Amino acid sequence: MDNKRTIPIYLFSGFLGSGKTTLLNHVIDYYKAADVKVAVIMNELGDVNLDGQLVDSDIPMAEMLSGCICCTIRGDLSMEIKDLIEEHRPDVIIIESTGAANPLEIIDGITETSMYTRIDLRKVITVVDGPELLARSRRGGRTYKLMQDQIRCATDLIVNKADKIAPEELVEAQQLIRELNPHAPLTVTIRCVTDMRLFDLSEQAASIGSWPHHEHDQHICGANCTHDSHDDASNHDHNHASHDNVSNRDHNQDSHDNASNRDHQHDSQDHTHANGQHNSESHHHHHHHTHEHVMTLTHYFDRAVSSHAFEALIAALPKEVYRAKGILTFSDTNSRFLFQYAYRELEFTRITPQGHVNDVAVFIGEHFAKEELLRMLRQLEQ
Numbered sequence: 001m002d003n004k005r006t007i008p009i010y011l012f013s014g015f016l017g018s019g020k021t022t023l024l025n026h027v028i029d030y031y032k033a034a035d036v037k038v039a040v041i042m043n044e045l046g047d048v049n050l051d052g053q054l055v056d057s058d059i060p061m062a063e064m065l066s067g068c069i070c071c072t073i074r075g076d077l078s079m080e081i082k083d084l085i086e087e088h089r090p091d092v093i094i095i096e097s098t099g100a101a102n103p104l105e106i107i108d109g110i111t112e113t114s115m116y117t118r119i120d121l122r123k124v125i126t127v128v129d130g131p132e133l134l135a136r137s138r139r140g141g142r143t144y145k146l147m148q149d150q151i152r153c154a155t156d157l158i159v160n161k162a163d164k165i166a167p168e169e170l171v172e173a174q175q176l177i178r179e180l181n182p183h184a185p186l187t188v189t190i191r192c193v194t195d196m197r198l199f200d201l202s203e204q205a206a207s208i209g210s211w212p213h214h215e216h217d218q219h220i221c222g223a224n225c226t227h228d229s230h231d232d233a234s235n236h237d238h239n240h241a242s243h244d245n246v247s248n249r250d251h252n253q254d255s256h257d258n259a260s261n262r263d264h265q266h267d268s269q270d271h272t273h274a275n276g277q278h279n280s281e282s283h284h285h286h287h288h289h290t291h292e293h294v295m296t297l298t299h300y301f302d303r304a305v306s307s308h309a310f311e312a313l314i315a316a317l318p319k320e321v322y323r324a325k326g327i328l329t330f331s332d333t334n335s336r337f338l339f340q341y342a343y344r345e346l347e348f349t350r351i352t353p354q355g356h357v358n359d360v361a362v363f364i365g366e367h368f369a370k371e372e373l374l375r376m377l378r379q380l381e382q
């Protein structure tokens with residue numbers, strides 16, 4: 001397989017029944033007409049992939065059933081992505097999450113995966129059910145909170161079902177969405193008929209993932225989400241008992257460990273730069289913040305780099321970059337290292353990857369100068 005190719009990923013978010021599968025089918029048609037090979041990951045809370053039945057049977061598809069990507073089966077996501085790429089070598093992957101999923105957790109899962117597999121999260125597209133959003137905004141509650149999170153996390157927004165809403169209500173829905181996410185381009189649609197340039201894979205269209213706004217002070221989709229029916233919105237409210245951020249953090253850590261254990265044997269004794277506070281603790285704090293314009297930058301290295309130069313780069317990172325992680329081969333040691341950086345602390349763990357694993361660094365922050373950082377990273381390889 002061509003290990004040098006980076007596969008773009010589109011993530012579809014949006015509440016139950018908002019129109020994600022409808023959009024998916026438009027996009028599949030668009031790619032098929034352009035001779036682009038698309039693969040799909042579908043996540044359903046039930047045991048049967050009903051939405052999958054609606055999709056062309058020629059399309060390579062991974063089904064993640066009986067759980068919500070963002071919690072119970074998040075650890076499997078990286079495996080599914082890896083398998084799809086190895087088996088089908090798609091040009092692009094679309095992930096349709098269940099309407100119950102918290103997109104931030106999935107975004108985290110995908111960036112985690114990019115450490116082991118050459119992928120790039122291109123866009124997070126949230127399909128908003130216009131009438132449902134308005135109705136729920138008047139009632140409040142946990143489901144409305146989830147809808148708000150899905151809107152905040154989007155790089156692009158589609159306000160769907162415009163045919164089911166009066167013009168003045170449509171304006172109200174748009175205002176509501178704009179307050180939650182002032183930056184993401186917003187399109188109003190009926191049956192998700194939208195401009196397909198959003199899915200343009202050309203170089204010019206490639207952008208480093210940029211998430212306009214999110215607030216993640218409460219994790220809504222619980223770790224035990226086992227829904228019988230995915231189309232009963234009120235059921236969802238009932239089943240998703242809120243759990244605190246500590247369990248959320250622990251859960252993240254578990255998922256991470258599961259994912260990394262598949263590919264690596266960690267030598268946890270070898271922490272060369274642990275400065276007191278544990279990284280998972282920092283990660284925990286990260287979830288309390290309100291973020292403006294969260295961005296990620298993923299860089300794949302073509303060669304080994306000097307450990308001193310890399311540490312100098314990390315020391316010079318702007319404060320807007322609050323999280324980084326990756327895998328590196330250093331030219332001045334014999335080992336490969338996993339690095340974790342959070343809130344100005346850098347930690348290395350010696351690893352022995354099984355199979356092919358890229359050297360990669362992922363940076364997450366707010367409004368940082370991505371071009372400048374990219375330049376610094378490229379300089380490391382000279």
Ligand SMILES: Nc1nc2c(ncn2[C@@H]2O[C@H](COP(=O)(O)OP(=O)(O)OP(=O)(O)O)[C@@H](O)[C@H]2O)c(=O)[nH]1
Nearest residue numbers: 015016017018019020021022099160161162190191
């Ligand atoms: N009236 C109307 N119905 C729509 C529109 N878009 C989609 N639908 C219908 O809404 C229902 C749900 O659409 P899907 O595309 O399956 O929604 P989804 O987000 O994939 O749903 P889940 O997988 O349950 O989360 C289907 O019956 C669609 O035909 C629209 O713009 N207007």
